[in-house]
Amino acid sequence: MSNPDRPPLIFSAFVMNTTSHIYQGTWRHPDARNLEHNSLEYWVELAKLLEAGTFDLIFFADVVGLYGDYRGDYRKYVETGLQIPANDPAVIASALAYATEHLGIAFTSAVVQEHPFSFARKISTLDHASGGRIAWNVVTSYLKNAFANFGYDDIVAHDARYDWADEYLDVAYKLWEGSWDEGALVQDKAGLHADFDKVHKIHHLGRNYKVEGPHLVAPSPQRTPLIFQAGSSPRGQQFAARHAEGIFVSSPTPEVARQQIEATRQLAAAHGRSPEDLKFLAGLSFVVGSTEEEARRRAADLDENWIDWDGHLAHFAGSLGIDLGHHDLDAPVGEINVETVQGIIRGLERAHPGRPLVVRDLARFMASANRIVGTPEQIADRLAEWRDAGVDGVNVMNVVRPGDYEEFIEHVTPVLQRRGLQRTEYAEGTLRRKLFGTDRLNDRHPAARYRGAFNGPRSWPEAADPRAVEAAPVGR
Template identity: 55%
Template sequence: MNTASHYHHGQWRQPVARQADFNDVDVWIDLAERLEAGLFDGIFFADQVGVQGPADGDFSGNVREGLHLPSNDPAVLLSALAVRTKHLGLAFTSSIVQAHPFDFARKVSTLDHISRGRVAWNIVTSAVENTARNFGLDHLPEREERYRWAAEYADVVYKLWEGSWDEGAVLKDRERGIYSDPAKVHRIHHEGERYRVLGPHLPSPSPQRTPVLFQAGASGPGKAFAARNAEAVFIAAPTPEVARAVIAETRALAVEAGRRAEDVKFFQALTFVIGDTEEEARAQEAHLESFISPGGYLIQMNYGNRPDGTPYPLDTPLSEVRTTGSQAVLDWTRMGVTAENPVVGDLARILTRRNRVVGSPARVADVLEEWQAAGVDGINVTNWHIPGSYQEVIDKLLPELRRRGLARTSYTPGTLRAKLFGAGDHLNDRHPAASYRGAFATGA
């Protein structure tokens, strides 16, 4: 995230942690270049356009921790990274709440042109009450309503990206003075519950047309939305067994929606502590834990307070906790706890250790093989500090994975979608967005 403290809170205090200087674009250029040299699929930016907790509640903890506040727009940052890399995927998060779909679609097409087809969009519906108030809403809609909203939002941008411009519309015919063929550029005439968009889409088709589509919803409505729309899903399952069940359910829903199971890839969030030996890894883990801010974890997940902002008593069982944040992540956190009756007082400690893999390169690779066997396609490497957490993976883990045939040895040419799926640059015909190709050709 384009902020000082995103996932592992308190770590920005380390002298080696460059995320404290996240306003400096060179921090991110350096990281992107390292990741590309290490043959990573992409760099992925989370984002949030509000502060956790009640809409008008106390946010001094966020300010003190540097926790998502201050933060910057990742989409703007991607422009700089696009011109300093050639293969690295560039993924960013944008909520349906924060941008009108017409303007958003134009931004994404522009980024896809600049990057020559390496952009991905993480579709989120927002789960923070303050976000709703920042964009003029009286309150955050319920989860089911937010996904209904997302369904229309997605349809609008799909119509713009896939249907407004036909293939071959751009001619650049200097002799006849025709830049684009008017017969192949169309208005979309969208009229829905929330949006009325006439069109046409202002940018010409970018290399991917539609960006690679990420999603992280793990609730019932979230999984249904992902099954219809997502090409890649982020999960944070506590064990490979839980991941297996989530993946199987979502892929079955995708098949019901007319897609294939393999049309959706799954990326598990994991944090690594890697040493040349087990002893070295444990010593490094103790060093990292000395910087942990337990309060930061509770603030981010909004799990220490009731939805109305009042704190839960510390002896409240986790089974009774309800949150305006990610209920699915909270449920997964509970599943990963060995204590018989964990309470809110245990929550910060639990959150600091979730999805952590510690050990030698061989030991970590063994664990990743277990996740792969559960159906996971790749790993969302969550960092302790930038750039060191990623350099550690590049220097120590990836050589071991390559020895086992579990990591690439070179980039393949083409767009991000082509790299991830080994097929074409555009969405396949089974995706619902494909139905808008040629759908508006009868009227200009």
């Protein structure tokens, strides 16, 4: 039984400005329009559809490099369109904002790909243009090719990437929260445009960045965009607990999600935040049918005829940084002697006892773990279980785009709304106000310490030589 006291779930459409995102090969489906991803009109239509269906967000994943080699090179990615080509989602964000009124617009950006000063300026510009509906998914990137694309000799070590991201956010917070005081922008036509005493240089001097400031954009409706993160390692969870407002979880069951959520909320409290400062979104996909039998038949058709399981395995293996392409898809998984995949194999064997696992099962089980198949009523029942486990929302993955969202909105949304599981109308205001009840970050967030922090000397600290910035984590 669903808890009626919990608020409606947050619904986010998980997309990528590419042909093939999560479920590889399905761009070939006759109902898929994935090949139109270069078209701005295509994305505008999808954004309008999602807003009509009271989705809270359109959320863009992104990469700035290829996954690890598969069968020794990147041929598989190119030939199957596996996240290549991939367009920059931030470029089209303002158009989506112009075409909608309430829909939140989130996009992914890795700290390796852009200097924090220019990124902070871009975010503030988009937040102004959207009326405060921008969110940023912070990623450190784990793709060796991504680092090579930005001049690095090798990938930065795992924990060092999060140290780097901490400083990156520190620079951005200083610009967004501390560079302009409240009331600094006067715009009095009698002559005063802004109060000099309320606009500050930040003089950031750190291991990776030297930034003088001030921020060139006046405070936007949210100042700092809504922050998303998906760290799952111990260091990543600490980073998310400190910085994030929205956290993505990938869990096979609601109970596993509950454990992850409770642990992360405790970490947030250790960082001086309230456990309620975080919203957790589970990544799920849906196959809808008017009957359970129809839904299962449709799922079987996708599995047998449209999903490229070899491509799916390439994506999965590339995410782990290993090459599974030299293994036959029907070979027993016991033949795989790669340490990084052994834990996954053991977990799958425990979850599916009594049958020998083969290599293609690695891809199949990873895909089915996040899939709900059934009638709208059955899907609503399952989502109620996820909400009762502590999940605050759903990152809705698609197999066929935009058809999966059209079906969900037409058939599932009305059932969810009747049960109080999905909102029926939008609240006014910024994205943060819609989700948290306030336009700005609360005082418990680490960014808040920079409010009013730069009212002192307007120069580099005397104790620091502005030319003596330490080297970046790795050489370029």
